[in-house]
Amino acid sequence: MSLRDRQRRRVRDDIQRAAYGLFARSGFEAVTTEQIAAEAGVSPSTYFRHVRSKEDLLLEPVREGGTGVAGLLETRPGDEPADIALAGAILARSTSLPVEELEQWRAAFMTAPHLLERVTFIPPDHRVRLVELVAHRMSRDPEADPTPGLLVHLMLAAAEFGLLQWLRDARNPATSLPVCMEAALAAVQDPRWRQVRA
Secondary structure, three states, X not given: OOHHHHHHHHHHHHHHHHHHHHHHXXXXXXXXXXXXXXXXXXXXXHHHHHOOOHHHHHXXXXXXXXXOHHHHHHHOOOOOOHHHHHHHHHHHHHOOOOHHHHHHHHHHHOOOHHHHHHOOOOOHHHHHHHHHHHHHHHOOOOOOOOHXXXXXXXXXXXXXXXXXXXXXXXXXXXXXXXXXXXXXXXOOOOHHHHOOOO
């Protein structure tokens, strides 16, 4: 990343941290954009240059987390079966943040339960790339064979389920994101994905 990109990222991170603390203390609806800007130490105009809406402050980390999955999948061992490699990439990406940051985000998110239905783990363009990568691992043509696309969509649905389960169980400190994600992803992994086509 360029220096300018790093500075923008730092400002965005400061705004997010400030917002999460305020949401967790006062509730999502009660917090104003002006309060978030003041808490982050930026002007309202700077805030609006970095943030489209309060909702994006909570939803963007999910999308950002998902965008790195394709890169992680590309680094998995070439001989690893597609279902295991994809599950490993999703799990690695979803557990890459420090636990303290994840818990702060979860506490903030739970003050806006209406946003749970808008959680999408990976944007559409990244889904297309994942299907291409999985098809390559399976030695299948994704245009002629729906199997790679089906695996990707089922695995992403499982990942979203695990994420939502973790978010909804915020009152149980024993519940961790890795445990929820791993259990959900394991339900999709199966030898049928590893069958070689005749």
